[in-house]
Amino acid sequence: xxxxxxxxxxxxxxxxxxxxxxxxxxxxxxxxxxxxxxxxxxxxxxxxxxxxxxxxxxxxxxxxxxxxxxxxxxxxxxxxxxxxxxxxxxxxxxxxxxxxxxxxxxxxxxxxxxxxxxxxxxxxxxxxxxxxxxxxxxxxxxxxxxxxxxxxxxxxxxxxxxxxxxxxxxxxxxxxxxxxxxxxxxxxxxxxxxxxxxxxxxxxxxxxxxxxxxxxxxxxxxxxxx
Amino acid sequence: xxxxxxxxxxxxxxxxxxxxxxxxxxxxxxxxxxxxxxxxxxxxxxxxxxxxxxxxxxxxxxxxxxxxxxxxxxxxxxxxxxxxxxxxxxxxxxxxxxxxxxxxxxxxxxxxxxxxxxxxxxxxxxxxxxxxxxxxxxxxxxxxxxxxxxxxxxxxxxxxxxxxxxxxxxxxxxxxxxxxxxxxxxxxxxxxxxxxxxxxxxxxxxxxxxxxxxxxxxxxxxxxxx
Numbered sequence: 469x470x471x472x473x474x475x476x477x478x479x480x481x482x483x484x485x486x487x488x489x490x491x492x493x494x495x496x497x498x499x500x501x502x503x504x505x506x507x508x509x510x511x512x513x514x515x516x517x518x519x520x521x522x523x524x525x526x527x528x529x530x531x532x533x534x535x536x537x538x539x540x541x542x543x544x545x546x547x548x549x550x551x552x553x554x555x556x557x558x559x560x561x562x563x564x565x566x567x568x569x570x571x572x573x574x575x576x577x578x579x580x581x582x583x584x585x586x587x588x589x590x591x592x593x594x595x596x597x598x599x600x601x602x603x604x605x606x607x608x609x610x611x612x613x614x615x616x617x618x619x620x621x622x623x624x625x626x627x628x629x630x631x632x633x634x635x636x637x638x639x640x641x642x643x644x645x646x647x648x649x650x651x652x653x654x655x656x657x658x659x660x661x662x663x664x665x666x667x668x669x670x671x672x673x674x675x676x677x678x679x680x681x682x683x684x685x686x687x688x689x690x691x692x693x694x
Numbered sequence: 695x696x697x698x699x700x701x702x703x704x705x706x707x708x709x710x711x712x713x714x715x716x717x718x719x720x721x722x723x724x725x726x727x728x729x730x731x732x733x734x735x736x737x738x739x740x741x742x743x744x745x746x747x748x749x750x751x752x753x754x755x756x757x758x759x760x761x762x763x764x765x766x767x768x769x770x771x772x773x774x775x776x777x778x779x780x781x782x783x784x785x786x787x788x789x790x791x792x793x794x795x796x797x798x799x800x801x802x803x804x805x806x807x808x809x810x811x812x813x814x815x816x817x818x819x820x821x822x823x824x825x826x827x828x829x830x831x832x833x834x835x836x837x838x839x840x841x842x843x844x845x846x847x848x849x850x851x852x853x854x855x856x857x858x859x860x861x862x863x864x865x866x867x868x869x870x871x872x873x874x875x876x877x878x879x880x881x882x883x884x885x886x887x888x889x890x891x892x893x894x895x896x897x898x899x900x901x902x903x904x905x906x907x908x909x910x911x912x913x914x915x916x917x918x919x920x
Contacts (some may be wrong), residue, residue: 580817589897590811632835633901660904668901672817675859675894678886680919688920693856694909 472540474533474555475547476504477511481544484528486620490651495529497536499551499558504528526634537563541629542570543605543645549575549587549594549619556601557660565604568641570648571595571666572611572619574673580683583677585669595666599637606641609666610634610649613676615686622689623653631656635665658692698723698766700759701773702730702744703737705798705842710754715801721755721763725777725784731756735903746819760769760797761813763789768796771832775813775820776802782827791830794867796874797892798837798845799823800899809903812896821892825863835892836860839902839911848915849879856915857882860885861891884918 469492473480476498488494498518509515522530529539535557537543547555552573556564576595576639577587588594595609611619613633622628632654636642646657662669680686695718700707702724714720724730724744735742755765763769763785773781778799784788802810816818821835837845839855839859848854848878858880862868872883886894906912 544899583894589816590900591806626919631916658905658908660908665904668809668904671897671900674816674897678891678894679884682884682886683918683920685920688918691856691915691917691919692905692909692914693852694911694914 469493469547470539470541471495472536472542473544473546474536474540474559475545475551475573475585477548478515478548478618479514481518481521482616482620483544483572485525485662486652488525488528488580489520493533493539495557495679497531497533497555499533499554501531532560534560534563540567542568543649545569545573545597545598547573549573550577551657552594552598553601556598556605561602561604564602566636567605568609568644569598569602570645571598571609571610572605574612574670576673582672583681584675587669589671591667593664593666593670594615595663595670598665606616606636606638607663608634608636608641608645609663609669613669613672618687618689620652625687625689626691628653628655628687629691631658631692633658633660635660635663635669635671656692675685695719696763696765696767696769697721698764699770699772700724700762700785701771701777701799703772703774704739704741706772706846707747708745708771708846709798709837711751714751714754721756721757721762721765721824723759723781725759725780727757736909738796743839759784760789760899765825766793768794768874771795771797771799771824772816773799775799778820779827780826782824787828787830790828794870795824795831795833796830796837796871797824797835800838800896802899809900809907812899815897816895819890819892819896821861821889821896825889832862832864833889834860834862834864834867834871835889835895836871839895839898840915841872844913844915846878851915852917853912854881855917857884857918859884859886859895861886861889861895862900863888882918
């Protein structure tokens with residue numbers, strides 16, 4: 469399938485590489501492609517610059533948000549939460565209308581330091597903001613409750629015996645997202661209902677960040693025990 | 695141990711009965727004891743009036759918040775979140791100072807209907823509000839991520855193979871709370887740090903409520919898989 473991914477950070481890279489390895493035709497988009505390719509320094513988490521990754525993944529297309537959106541029959545927003553709405557805006561309504569748009573981002577606000585708070589929560593969510601910004605896109609919120617390595621390979625932790633959540637307004641879009649997750653190895657996928665339920669999974673992030681600090685590793689997940 | 699519990703709802707009742715069955719000397723307190731005993735109707739969840747429960751648990755003391763606080767060497771706040779600060783205020787500083795105060799409540803706001811939002815979150819929490827309202831109490835936030843039956847008997851679900859969280863500013867108070875939890879059967883207890891981490895476990899509640907709706911049962915929990 470032709471897949472367009474917004475965001476060149478570790479999440480976008482990890483999703484793009486995995487989807488390409490599964491045979492998909494992947495195109496990654498960013499705000500300013502030339503500036504992204506010019507960057508030579510590691511990011512604040514110590515990850516090498518995008519250019520280094522790009523050289524190793526020559527088959528994956530790369531350009532602006534609009535080009536990635538036009539390429540994709542299915543789109544994934546993997547920007548950081550603060551950049552999500554600008555990415556949707558830059559992609560353009562025509563290029564996203566009618567398409568499944570999987571949003572894996574979180575509205576983390578690091579402006580007060582660690583642990584981050586959320587820039588939107590409680591009576592709204594980033595998932596809902598994205599759905600309102602692209603009302604004819606078929607937004608599915610998922611994968612935002614684990615780190616990028618677990619997103620695409622849940623089996624590396626406890627043989628995959630942990631839980632993922634999906635929500636969104638369009639049942640067929642959720643079924644498509646679930647099929648993609650199952651391709652990654654997810655076996656326990658809980659449908660929470662419409663996109664307003666993104667409040668639930670995004671508001672789990674403050675606990676996620678604290679569990680990361682308590683366990684000293686981002687390679688954890690939660691299992692819904694019932 | 696002499697234990698004072700604030701709150702006569704299902705959570706207070708369940709904790710009081712369990713602690714009494716374990717040999718503790720339990721006293722339950724409420725805002726208006728006479729009015730609580732006069733009530734004859736089931737509550738909005740279909741639970742019988744407190745009077746019916748009280749008649750079955752004659753050895754458990756019952757009076758106002760202040761009397762319960764004076765009775766307890768260890769205190770538990772099991773009011774609903776909206777009543778927590780008023781309960782602490784009614785208990786009086788003298789009766790709570792220096793004592794371990796376990797807060798199991800959540801700031802759920804049902805004023806917009808289901809699912810509830812939170813009345814405080816993100817840059818503050820009810821746990822922190824309680825600690826500020828009783829600065830010399832040794833507040834420990836815990837048990838607020840499961841329903842009352844699982845609080846006191848985690849073993850009835852998956853043999854107890856799921857996770858509980860604690861946080862608070864006082865290490866000795868957390869050790870005392872952990873011992874109490876282990877007495878209930880909790881085996882995996884994660885210390886998140888100081889009381890500000892109550893933001894993490896309270897902000898999990900919007901996901902908890904949605905999981906309750908998705909699974910059609912409150913008898914679930916999460917296991918931290920790492």
